[in-house]
Amino acid sequence: MNLTYYELLEIPETATHEEIKQQYQKLLLIHHPDKSQRSLINSEDTNKSEKVNQIIEAWNTLKDPELRKVYDKELKATKLRYDGLFNSEIDLDDMEYDQGAVRDYLCKYSPHSLFFKNNNSLKIIIETNSYSIRCRCGGLYIITEENMDQGADIIGCTDCSLRIRVLYETVSEH
Numbered sequence: 001m002n003l004t005y006y007e008l009l010e011i012p013e014t015a016t017h018e019e020i021k022q023q024y025q026k027l028l029l030i031h032h033p034d035k036s037q038r039s040l041i042n043s044e045d046t047n048k049s050e051k052v053n054q055i056i057e058a059w060n061t062l063k064d065p066e067l068r069k070v071y072d073k074e075l076k077a078t079k080l081r082y083d084g085l086f087n088s089e090i091d092l093d094d095m096e097y098d099q100g101a102v103r104d105y106l107c108k109y110s111p112h113s114l115f116f117k118n119n120n121s122l123k124i125i126i127e128t129n130s131y132s133i134r135c136r137c138g139g140l141y142i143i144t145e146e147n148m149d150q151g152a153d154i155i156g157c158t159d160c161s162l163r164i165r166v167l168y169e170t171v172s173e174h
Helices: 017-031 042-062 065-081 145-149
Strands: 088-091 096-098 113-118 121-126 130-134 140-144 154-156 163-167
Touching: 017 042, 042 065, 140 145, 140 154, 140 163
Parallel strands: 088 163
Antiparallel strands: 096 130, 113 121, 130 140, 154 163
8 A cells, every 4th residue: 555645744644734734845845856965866866756746746635625535535445445354245235224223232332333221231323324234243244324435345343353345336426
């Protein structure tokens, strides 16, 4: 995987506009062939030019709030897509569609749900417009439409370390 714009600019993903700008200017001074000491080797100048172009590209994306928002969404989807191994593949058609119903599941943790305890039983409010299927341990695999819009296809069980790849096709709107 290539460096992200954040890694390229050596800043955290939570950096403010001002922090991004300062780091951009600093790196430009360090890497720009005209600003730094002239090297005797032309290939080093070529590498510096490529690095400067990458720095400028990163700045042009991250300085604009709308472009940054789109970039962050794509970056998150890429991270979710390539985040680790999975145990099996499940077709989305084999999963149950949920519309925010309260369900009695005995689950320890889920990043996709809101939990509350009632009479010693644990209930989960499944996010609106999500798909779920039981894991062999009794937990749930849950993927939301928002996850799918972002390109995520690997999800973890709410109770164990197993992960699955959800097979689905995205439909682009024109």
